[in-house]
Amino acid sequence: MRVELQAVSKTFARVKAVDQVTVEFSSGRLTSVLGPSGCGKTTLLNLVGGIAPPTSGRIAFDGRDVTELPPEKRGLGYVFQNYALYPHLRVGDNIAFPLRFTSMDRRARAARVAELAELVRVGELLGRRPSELSGGQQQRVAIARSLAKSPGLLLMDEPLSNLDARLRTEMRAEIRRIQSATGITLILVTHDQEDAMAVSDSVVVMRDGRLEQVASPLDVYADPASLFVADFIGNPPANQLRVRPRLGVLELADASARLDLAAPAGLADGQEAVMAVRPESIQLTAVDGATDGAPDAPDSAQAARVVACSPAGRDLAYTVRLGGAELNVLASPDRPIPVGAAVRVAIAANRAYFFAPDGGGRLA
Ligand SMILES: Nc1ncnc2c1ncn2[C@@H]1O[C@H](COP(=O)(O)OP(=O)(O)OP(=O)(O)O)[C@@H](O)[C@H]1O
Ligand SMILES: [Mg+2]
Structure with a gap:
């Protein structure tokens, strides 16, 4: 079932919980609605489910307007965050x-x-x-019950939040398997970017009732539309540096260091921007024979030093001081660099994103 929202808003007494949202959830796909607590995810799901009427805007299923239709006539299943199983009924009767x-x-x-x-x-x-x-078993029963009437659309609100880390990983694979096996259109609400990235065909990123980006998991990660998305997706989050081009080369905006990186087209000389770059998109190379004392010239392109290092899964997580800025860097542990070492910092040009300093819109 294809779900379309057209300029949908929901206002409570003082809060615009959902603000002019226009979006399409593709038929037979798993779409995650992702965003921080209070951004309007549950409200959006309730609008699709018909649990609450929108203040304005239209909702259509397969091209048919359902805005005024009560939930039981919408042909959908809803799995609530707390499972809401009937405690006095056995599993079989719950499903039935x-x-x-x-x-x-x-x-x-x-x-x-x-x-x-x-x-x-x-x-x-x-x-x-x-x-x-167990929690995971209750979750499965709740899913089975929501599918009993063969709905064309399944809505899930934070289905994984009550589970421990291992069960969580298992259950999200299960949800993906069940969605693929049934071909149902699934809208899954989560505040956890890892869950959203792991299971979705498409991710809808929300902030303050509005949509920040709608894209594939790969694209929200590798091509963030806003500084908010670049910051919210990825763990550890992307580094943010205030930069500006000087004679075609980027430097930190406080002029404390030059970067070994050409300024992107779309950024004028002297124009300040926030550059976001992920920890794994930065390469460090130890500079020979300079493990203590100050790095050479303050304005040299690679005046950087490792100030901390700790294991992070299969990588090493470095903290590097570059001029007045600090960078988080993830690198393979093959050739570890000692704390205190002077390093060259290389930033992958196609992995650096530039945003306006105030609103955070993408510049380059
Ligand atoms: N019935 C209501 N009356 C008044 N305000 C509400 C109501 N329901 C939600 N809100 C407000 O609307 C905003 C969005 O709430 P919503 O529950 O949709 O957020 P959420 O993204 O699901 O958050 P969480 O991740 O914490 O579940 C919040 O500011 C919330 O306080
Ligand atoms: Mg919620």
Whole structure:
């Protein structure tokens, strides 16, 4: 089911929770809605689900206007953050619950429950009550229940937030598998960029009720539309340096160091910008025989020094002082550079993004 929002807003007493959002969720795809707490994700999902009416704007499913349609007539499944299973019902009856007022007979219903239980892999648990299940198992039962009536659209609000790290990774792979197996259109709300990056076909990044960027996980990472996106996506986040071109070469805006990097087209000489560059897009090379004392000339292109280093998974995380700025750098541990060493800093030109200092819009 294709879901389209056209200039949709939702205003509460004083808050514009969703502000003029126009977006399309593609049919048969998994789209994540990603953003910090309070940015309007749940409100947006509730608008799609019909739980709350929009203040203005239109919503359409497969080209049909559903703005005034109540939730039960929208043909969708909703998995709430707290699972909301019926505690007194066994797993099988929880899954069958949405089918109770349908024309399905007892046998067809049992077959449907068995099919769904197999899909989410809880076949062994049908006789248990929710209190006898782990968080991940409850999550699966909630998904099975939301799929009982074969909806064309599934909405999930923070489905992973109550799970520990390992279960979380497992469950998000499960959600991806179930989405692929059923071909359902899935909108998944999360505040966790790693979850969004790991499972989505497309990511909708929200901030203060508005859309910052809609793109594939690769593109929100490698081609951020705003400084907010560059900062929000990636762990550790991108470095931010105030820079300006001088005679075609970039220097820090406080003139404390020159960078070994040509100014991009789109940035005029002397025009200040914020450059975002990811920790893995910076290369360090130790400068021979200069492990203590001050680096050479203050204005030399590579007047940098390692001030800290710690393991970060399969990489080493360096902190490097460059003029008045500090950089986070991720590098392979093959040739470790000692703390105190003078280094050359090389920034990958096609991996540096430039934004206006005030609003954060992309310049180059
Ligand atoms: N029923 C309501 N009445 C008044 N304000 C509300 C209501 N629901 C949400 N808001 C406000 O709207 C904004 C968006 O809330 P929403 O719950 O959509 O955010 P969210 O992105 O889901 O956050 P979280 O990640 O914390 O769940 C917040 O400022 C919130 O306080
Ligand atoms: Mg929420």
